[in-house]
Amino acid sequence: MNLLPFLLFAALAVYLLALVVLSSKWKKIKAAKDPAQGGVDYPVTLLVPFRNEGRNIAGLLRNLADLSYPNLQIILIDDHSEDGGAEQVEEWISSEKKHNFNLISSQGRGKKAAIEEGVVMANANIILTTDADCALSADWVQNMLRAFDDPTVQMVAGPVMTKGGHTIFESFQQIDWSSILLLTNFFFSVKKPIMCSAANMGYRKEVFYHVKGYLGNHENLSGDDSFLLEKVYRRFGPQAIRYLPESDVLVKTNPARGLKGFLSQRARWASKWNKHQFWQNAGGAVLSALLSLASIGSVLLLMSGTAGVGMFALYWFLKLIFEYSVLGRVLKTYEIRPSIGYFVVASICHPMYVVVVAFLSFFAKSSWKGRKR
Incomplete structure (x- = not known):
């Protein structure tokens, strides 16, 4: 059981580092000063x-x-x-x-x-x-x-x-x-x-x-x-x-x-992960699923007494703060500002959502606008 906190926080560190690296390329974005400039003669x-x-x-x-x-x-x-x-x-x-x-x-x-x-x-x-x-x-x-x-x-x-x-x-x-x-x-x-x-x-x-x-x-x-x-x-x-x-x-x-349509859409998208020739597609899908499983597995820390409860709280505090900072910056670019409460719900639900979508992408039949395959 002593190894569990180390593994969970190691997975969290990978996730937080990934957020930092990804956000490093999200520069302050501004709209063009003259939206009518450029290419106006092209059919x-x-x-x-x-x-x-x-x-x-x-x-x-x-x-x-x-x-x-x-x-x-x-x-x-x-x-x-x-x-x-x-x-x-x-x-x-x-x-x-x-x-x-x-x-x-x-x-x-x-x-x-x-x-x-x-x-x-x-x-x-x-x-x-x-x-x-x-x-x-x-x-x-x-x-x-x-x-x-x-x-x-x-x-x-x-x-x-x-x-x-x-x-x-x-x-x-x-x-x-x-x-x-x-x-x-x-x-x-x-x-x-x-x-x-x-x-x-x-x-x-x-x-x-x-x-x-x-x-x-x-x-x-x-x-x-x-x-x-x-x-x-x-x-x-x-x-x-x-x-x-x-x-x-x-x-x-x-x-x-509705939730059913949302999960079906995402599962259809996820089902393509192994059909691309780029390793980044498959690697990203597998890593996302593993890190999500780690977040779900963090509930096991609650079985380790007071120290485990403290580690559980720290795990989710760090996860939420980083997500709120990085993803909130992206949303702010498009003038979207969800409340911290919505971010808490999203942070908690997202790992379960990723695992469910991964499962459906393997075992559920894809559908789109009434068509199935």
Whole structure:
């Protein structure tokens, strides 16, 4: 039993050190002074695949109509929706006479096939992508295009954060997203990008064809973002990929409405860990699970009398303070400030959440918008 505190605090030290190292690359981030500067003459195509997003369609269309970029083609790709969403889009385009909006129906199955058809229909060389449950700022397009002023840049990614924060569950999701953004920014900073989100990304059309799109990845239910990132990185190198963590390119997405849907989404993401060619993906997943098990195992300290209770309290105090400092800094960048109480709940629940998601990624059947694999 005497060895247990040493092992637990050794695991904690690794975790806290990782937080410090990751946060060292999160510099003070400011939005561009002139959001309209850079790339305003580029024709741009925005692809928005959707499946069974009927409840989000009206808000999505209003948001897309408010984008201020003048030379923009918007292609909405229906991935066999069963809730009337495609009909909503078609009726809105007709009634509003939006000539730069196009609706197409995907002939293939899945989000990757939908995007591939959208790329074929795109009339611009610069392609941006987002999801149907997301909200974009009016200047999002031109802010994303800043990076493409550099001709060596072939792909751009930006941050994603859930809306809300009014409940403990919504705040938990935002805190979880802050850890994702912290990891994303760090690995981009050290020229080893391992993840990004198709809800906020862009690339040159010819590059998509050059790396053969999603060839070799169609069997995976998700991964239209990270697998493409991996292909571009391997073909063109880290200098061809740019990450923009600034708040003026932030894309906001809807939080999961229930625990089951949230865990299913994260398990689907986690199920890709052993399908990537980069060891960082697998190594990070395994390390995260082990450190989470250590946090759960810290309850054994309570069986060691008064000294054990003191060590248990110290363990969780250090964990909470470091998380509040590091992850709170990330959230502050996007003007999100959860209460310390929400951080306490997140700190306690997160290790259990990681272990549950790891279990589900191995043994549960992945699903997305009514599809299972």
